[in-house]
Amino acid sequence: MAKTRDYSTLLEAWSGWRNAVGPPSKQLFSRMIEINNLGVQSAGFHDTSEIWKNELGISNLENIVDDLYATIQPLYVQLHAFVRGRLSAIDKTGVVHSDRPLPAHVLGNMWAQNWEPILPQLLPTAALSGGEDATQVLRRRYSSFNQLVVVAQDFFLSLGFQPLPPTFWSRSQFVRPNDGRKPVCHGSATDFYSQEDVRLLMCGKINEDDFYTLHHEMGHLYYFLTYSHQPFLFRSGASSAFHEAIGDTIIYAAMATKHRHRLGFVSTGNKTNPKDLDIINLLRQALVKIPILPFSLALEKWRWGVMAGQIKPNQYNQAWWNLKLKYQGIVPPIERSEKDFDPASKFHIISNTPYIRYFLSSVLQVQIFQALCEASGQGPRFGKPLNQCDIYGSIEAGNRLREMMSLGSSHPWNVALKVLTHEENPKIDAQPLMDYYQPLHEWLVIENRRLNYTIGFD
Numbered sequence: 001m002a003k004t005r006d007y008s009t010l011l012e013a014w015s016g017w018r019n020a021v022g023p024p025s026k027q028l029f030s031r032m033i034e035i036n037n038l039g040v041q042s043a044g045f046h047d048t049s050e051i052w053k054n055e056l057g058i059s060n061l062e063n064i065v066d067d068l069y070a071t072i073q074p075l076y077v078q079l080h081a082f083v084r085g086r087l088s089a090i091d092k093t094g095v096v097h098s099d100r101p102l103p104a105h106v107l108g109n110m111w112a113q114n115w116e117p118i119l120p121q122l123l124p125t126a127a128l129s130g131g132e133d134a135t136q137v138l139r140r141r142y143s144s145f146n147q148l149v150v151v152a153q154d155f156f157l158s159l160g161f162q163p164l165p166p167t168f169w170s171r172s173q174f175v176r177p178n179d180g181r182k183p184v185c186h187g188s189a190t191d192f193y194s195q196e197d198v199r200l201l202m203c204g205k206i207n208e209d210d211f212y213t214l215h216h217e218m219g220h221l222y223y224f225l226t227y228s229h230q231p232f233l234f235r236s237g238a239s240s241a242f243h244e245a246i247g248d249t250i251i252y253a254a255m256a257t258k259h260r261h262r263l264g265f266v267s268t269g270n271k272t273n274p275k276d277l278d279i280i281n282l283l284r285q286a287l288v289k290i291p292i293l294p295f296s297l298a299l300e301k302w303r304w305g306v307m308a309g310q311i312k313p314n315q316y317n318q319a320w321w322n323l324k325l326k327y328q329g330i331v332p333p334i335e336r337s338e339k340d341f342d343p344a345s346k347f348h349i350i351s352n353t354p355y356i357r358y359f360l361s362s363v364l365q366v367q368i369f370q371a372l373c374e375a376s377g378q379g380p381r382f383g384k385p386l387n388q389c390d391i392y393g394s395i396e397a398g399n400r401l402r403e404m405m406s407l408g409s410s411h412p413w414n415v416a417l418k419v420l421t422h423e424e425n426p427k428i429d430a431q432p433l434m435d436y437y438q439p440l441h442e443w444l445v446i447e448n449r450r451l452n453y454t455i456g457f458d
């Protein structure tokens, strides 16, 4: 999905995957929902969504996420408009229309949740000439996935974390085993609650996406290790959203222009003017970090509706696409019916893993990044934009992060956030995210206007 630009091949992959996993799992899924609900109803809850919402420790969760998204939506809408405008301008097949919602198969990812792979299609080659293709650089430099693990670990070491323990290296699965086993390959990190036994499971390949996923998983692993002195009951995150946010905070740091230079992702002889390079890099980050916001919101609103009985099995697929259109502005590339069960194409639906944590994490990680940036003596308070912050090698940033992580779940999440931000009554706040992307947001508004691109997808 990331590499090919041939829309018919993309359509084949997109529908092939959904045909394979959807229909066989629909009844099992609806039965699972029933059984889950019977269990929680016997404990006095209305339905499973009530427990899933409580898990985050945020009262009025649905209103809070709606409010957060209302702040971010103008940025998403501009990004969407730019992507659609560019894709339709270069599309000779009539698949992408300049004023209709985006078809779900052309965005560089099986689920349209990360659009980074289509960056080269969005910018004229001249603008990209200074940048290197990170996947190519990684393949040139490293011959095994283990070496990528070492590079990801290096960022954590630079912040003063200890090297991962020997059992991590011997007991993890980094790449797909070639002995006939068929493991679940979706990346995960596991705490075995025994000495320092923490492990990673991936079917990793040497590419940019997996490189960043490694940082994500390592965030979980270092969180496990940092709170391992806590009593068993407190050996978890301040909330699941915090657990998801640690590694992604490091991804923000690793995607910063300065660090991309360190990693060799920007060629030294490049002639692009630094201001343009900054916008290109912000666009790259936005393509990774912004689409997941409406994606996660639509996904979890669908599931809350299903659990609460507002979305019935015979409405599953239509309700799914209604939410995708409303929040993401995307449509299925071919006709769908209730014989299809497209939600099943996503790991977290079929594995029954809550997802709103990733929405909250996407907001929180920029708050954490800002706190670490300030701890290292940079950022807005020191008169420098947040997106220019380079925390690699900052022990102060590392100490601030470890201070929060070592609490585990011994305190409510707002205490953990206070440890980070030093604010009296910290809230989950989308402002740091909007500040981070502010120059890109402005640029998108100007470009969309200049190119007369349609905005929005009502």
Ligand code: X8Z
Residues within 6 Å of the ligand: 186, 187, 188, 213, 216, 358
């Ligand atoms: O599932 C994950 C991690 C494991 S917790 C690989 N993520 C979400 C996804 O893949 O959909 C990380 C980003 C969002």
Ligand code: ZN
Residues within 6 Å of the ligand: 216, 217, 220, 243, 244
């Ligand atoms: Zn995770």
